[in-house]
Amino acid sequence: MSEISPRQAALSVRGLKKAFGGVAVYDGFSLDVKRGDILAVFGPNGCGKSTLINMAAGLLPVDAGHILYDGQTVDEVRIGYVFQNYREALFPWRRSAENIRYPLRRMGLRPAEIEARLERLAADFRVRFDLNRYPYELSGGQQQLVSIMRALAVEPEVLFLDEPFSALDYETTLSLRSLLQQVLKARRTTTILVSHDLEESIVLADRILMLTRRPTTVADDVAVALPWPREAAMLSAPEFVAIKARCLETFTRAVAGA
Amino acid sequence: MRALWTPALGAAGFIGLWWLAVLLRLADPVLLPSPLETFNDTAHAFTHGPLLHDLWRTVTRTVLAFLVACAIGVPLGLLLGAKENVYRAVEFVIDFFRSTPASALFPLFLILFGVGEGTKIAVAAFGAALVILFNAAYGVMNARRTRLLAARVMGARPLRVLFDVLLWEAMPQILVGMRSGVSLALVIVVVAEMFIGSTDGLGQRVIIAQSLFESALMYGVIFVAGALGYLLNLAFLLAEKRFVHWAGK
Numbered sequence: 001m002s003e004i005s006p007r008q009a010a011l012s013v014r015g016l017k018k019a020f021g022g023v024a025v026y027d028g029f030s031l032d033v034k035r036g037d038i039l040a041v042f043g044p045n046g047c048g049k050s051t052l053i054n055m056a057a058g059l060l061p062v063d064a065g066h067i068l069y070d071g072q073t074v075d076e077v078r079i080g081y082v083f084q085n086y087r088e089a090l091f092p093w094r095r096s097a098e099n100i101r102y103p104l105r106r107m108g109l110r111p112a113e114i115e116a117r118l119e120r121l122a123a124d125f126r127v128r129f130d131l132n133r134y135p136y137e138l139s140g141g142q143q144q145l146v147s148i149m150r151a152l153a154v155e156p157e158v159l160f161l162d163e164p165f166s167a168l169d170y171e172t173t174l175s176l177r178s179l180l181q182q183v184l185k186a187r188r189t190t191t192i193l194v195s196h197d198l199e200e201s202i203v204l205a206d207r208i209l210m211l212t213r214r215p216t217t218v219a220d221d222v223a224v225a226l227p228w229p230r231e232a233a234m235l236s237a238p239e240f241v242a243i244k245a246r247c248l249e250t251f252t253r254a255v256a257g258a
Numbered sequence: 259m260r261a262l263w264t265p266a267l268g269a270a271g272f273i274g275l276w277w278l279a280v281l282l283r284l285a286d287p288v289l290l291p292s293p294l295e296t297f298n299d300t301a302h303a304f305t306h307g308p309l310l311h312d313l314w315r316t317v318t319r320t321v322l323a324f325l326v327a328c329a330i331g332v333p334l335g336l337l338l339g340a341k342e343n344v345y346r347a348v349e350f351v352i353d354f355f356r357s358t359p360a361s362a363l364f365p366l367f368l369i370l371f372g373v374g375e376g377t378k379i380a381v382a383a384f385g386a387a388l389v390i391l392f393n394a395a396y397g398v399m400n401a402r403r404t405r406l407l408a409a410r411v412m413g414a415r416p417l418r419v420l421f422d423v424l425l426w427e428a429m430p431q432i433l434v435g436m437r438s439g440v441s442l443a444l445v446i447v448v449v450a451e452m453f454i455g456s457t458d459g460l461g462q463r464v465i466i467a468q469s470l471f472e473s474a475l476m477y478g479v480i481f482v483a484g485a486l487g488y489l490l491n492l493a494f495l496l497a498e499k500r501f502v503h504w505a506g507k
């Protein structure tokens with residue numbers, strides 16, 4: 001991976017340290033994410049993927065080091081966060097549309113602007129279900145879609161997704177994946193996607209960061225130079241297979257074998 | 259419809275057995291009047307006697323005590339629940355007084371509030387407030403962490419998180435607390451009406467009917483008190499269903 005100049009970086013992490021109960025998860029970790037890129041973070045259970053994005057999102061304090069968004073701290077920028085468990089992340093006492101409006105109200109936007117954004121999101125994601133339903137009246141895929149819309153509504157500098165599809169079935173995952181890549185690429189949203197699924201990481205990302213076990217370091221940093229949009233047919237393209245082979249090789253060497 | 263039939267059948271069976279016991283003279287008629295006599299005496303006390311007034315007094319006292327209990331228990335419970343370490347510190351005291359029979363506190367409250375309306379309402383409010391506080395605090399402490407984090411990421415400040423998330427997360431548990439609280443308030447009010455200088459209220463009416471050997475009326479007032487407790491409980495159950503439509507989903 002070529003060097004990213006700080007000017008191009010939407011997110012830069014320097015000398016990050018984090019330990020839980022004396023056990024280091026990160027001990028001097030650095031990372032730059034280019035504006036508009038989708039970065040997939042792939043690594044074994046417990047290596048600290050969620051910890052990383054939680055610290056970046058300001059939900060967890062860092063022990064040392066810093067995480068900056070084009071020079072600014074997380075409090076000064078807008079971010080979006082999609083949690084793995086949509087059931088526990090949406091507000092079930094608010095209708096789906098109200099869930100999406102919530103962060104916009106916190107920003108203090110005018111009602112007309114809020115409605116415009118809601119309509120645009122609904123159009124971008126081709127929403128065909130009734131957003132005036134309560135989240136629990138929707139299917140799992142629809143609920144996670146509402147979560148994604150809620151996170152994107154603020155037009156975030158960086159969008160964080162923590163295993164957003166892991167609770168969904170394969171068919172739903174495929175359709176959400178393809179919608180998401182279209183929207184993210186059209187909006188040029190800088191995105192960090194935590195994923196457990198290598199295939200998904202390759203399909204959705206411009207770049208894959210493969211992490212080792214704790215203390216976590218970068219096992220490999222793989223550029224995914226496949227053209228967009230990436231349809232299902234791409235899964236069998238030679239370039240795709242080659243990237244997958246390289247990732248698997250890294251994985252067996254640095255992670256599974258360790 | 260079936261849901262209405264079964265309890266109606268149970269009630270009819272109960273009255274049938276009662277009537278049978280009266281017909282078989284299983285007990286002295288003075289101790290066990292017939293259902294019809296009970297009904298007539300009670301209806302008469304409603305239309306020509308003080309029973310309607312008594313019912314009204316008991317209801318107002320209970321509702322007042324309940325409102326005071328909510329006004330104290332809900333905000334305090336929310337705040338204590340949000341500061342879990344503070345709650346842990348006072349948990350023992352709350353549990354202790356929650357387990358203390360409220361009737362044992364009558365003398366203390368008599369000293370504090372004197373003989374009058376205030377004491378009855380204060381004791382009932384005290385008992386109910388602890389139950390509501392305890393439930394509100396637990397509702398907050400059991401709030402889904404993910405929702406709090408989600409609100410924070412979306413730019414909600416602590417006070418907003420309290421009102422937009424914690425309050426709602428705790429709502430099902432708060433309503434459970436209110437339901438137990440209102441039942442407890444009724445129990446305490448009725449006992450207080452019996453023993454703390456009262457001239458009216460259902461508790462007072464039961465005692466008077468008993469001392470005047472008006473056993474039919476005594477049974478009638480007991481049933482009225484029972485119906486009141488049952489309806490209060492039912493009202494809160496329905497409110498829970500309507501108001502926390504998302505619970506358990």
Ligand SMILES: Nc1ncnc2c1ncn2[C@@H]1O[C@H](COP(=O)(O)OP(=O)(O)OP(=O)(O)O)[C@@H](O)[C@H]1O
Nearest residue numbers: 020021025043044045046047048049050051052196
């Ligand atoms: N609040 C915490 N207290 C103590 N230890 C923690 C805490 N949060 C995370 N850890 C530990 O830090 C390590 C990294 O956790 P993290 O959740 O970031 O892993 P992950 O890569 O997201 O794993 P998974 O793939 O299972 O989601 C784990 O070993 C975990 O046990």
Ligand SMILES: [Mg+2]
Nearest residue numbers: 049050051162
């Ligand atoms: Mg995780």
